[in-house]
Amino acid sequence: xxxxxxxxxxxxxxxxxxxxxxxxxxxxxxxxxxxxxxxxxxxxxxxxxxxxxxxxxxxxxxxxxxxxxxxxxxxxxxxxxxxxxxxxxxxxxxxxxxxxxxxxxxxxxxxxxxx
Amino acid sequence: xxxxxxxxxxxxxxxxxxxxxxxxxxxxxxxxxxxxxxxxxxxxxxxxxxxxxxxxxxxxxxxxxxxxxxxxxxxxxxxxxxxxxxxxxxxxxxxxxxxxxxxxxxxxxxxxxx
Numbered sequence: 001x002x003x004x005x006x007x008x009x010x011x012x013x014x015x016x017x018x019x020x021x022x023x024x025x026x027x028x029x030x031x032x033x034x035x036x037x038x039x040x041x042x043x044x045x046x047x048x049x050x051x052x053x054x055x056x057x058x059x060x061x062x063x064x065x066x067x068x069x070x071x072x073x074x075x076x077x078x079x080x081x082x083x084x085x086x087x088x089x090x091x092x093x094x095x096x097x098x099x100x101x102x103x104x105x106x107x108x109x110x111x112x113x114x115x
Numbered sequence: 116x117x118x119x120x121x122x123x124x125x126x127x128x129x130x131x132x133x134x135x136x137x138x139x140x141x142x143x144x145x146x147x148x149x150x151x152x153x154x155x156x157x158x159x160x161x162x163x164x165x166x167x168x169x170x171x172x173x174x175x176x177x178x179x180x181x182x183x184x185x186x187x188x189x190x191x192x193x194x195x196x197x198x199x200x201x202x203x204x205x206x207x208x209x210x211x212x213x214x215x216x217x218x219x220x221x222x223x224x225x226x227x228x229x
Contacts, residue, residue: 004158031215043205043219056216091158095215103149104217106159 002026004094004107012113018080021110023092025073031095032075033104034067038088049075082114117142119208121220129228134178134193136223138206141187147209148189149217150180154202162204165189166214176200201227 005024013019025032033048047057049069060067064083069075079086089111093104122137140146150162163174170182176199180191189206203222210216 042221045216045218048216050215093159102214103161103164105161106151108158 004092004105006090006092006107006110008110009108010111010113012115013082014115015083016081017114018078019082019086019112019114021077021090021092021112023075023077023094023107025075025094026096026105027073029094029096029105030072031097031104032069033093033095034075034077035091035093036088037091037109043091046077079112082112084114087112087114117146117208117210117218119206119218119220121204121206121223123223124221125224125226127226127228128196130198131195134191134196134200134225136191136204136206136225138180138189138191138220139187140189140206140208142208144212145184147212147214148180148182149207149209149214150174150178150189150191151205151207151219152202153205153222159205162191196225196227198227198229201225 007022031050034046035043037043046059047067052069067077089109091109092107095102095104118141120139148165151159152162153159162178163172165172165182173179178193180189182189203224205222206220207217
């Protein structure tokens, strides 16, 4: 199994540009989580989906951020327009169903730098 | 409300000596607890999880953790540190009974001295 796949691994963009981060879940998993990691705030949950449906988006910073899950295995996180304070590492995690308590499996992350 | 506190932001030990990373939690019910490790510029990897079965949980790479309800603690230990253990360690608590949503501690950076 390839694990959770994220792309790109690194993104450098200028303020005001649109940024799209991508995530492919582990085959058979049905929950998808987007996190942001910064030195100041640590790891924060932005949004999570269960069976393609957004369950909790209370961590999404503002309307500039949006996330979609167009099918059971793929998700995007879009920032438009981007700002320097969005610079962070963005992680995607997937989780399977069927067990009593299942852990989340994390991707390698996308390091975003907004100039 | 659920919360998790990692008591040390940085721990430094000599290679071959024991490791203790401390974690306290707050929860209104019996939570699920996890320890994750993050090596530099890498993603997060699960070390171990507690899900209300045995209170002493064994994980990968020789790590283990003990759930102590009376102390609301879930400290991570390893008998003998190895250079490859140098990383950031996160204690994690579930927000709900199925651990659909989890909260991360602030992390403890573990350094290993030769």
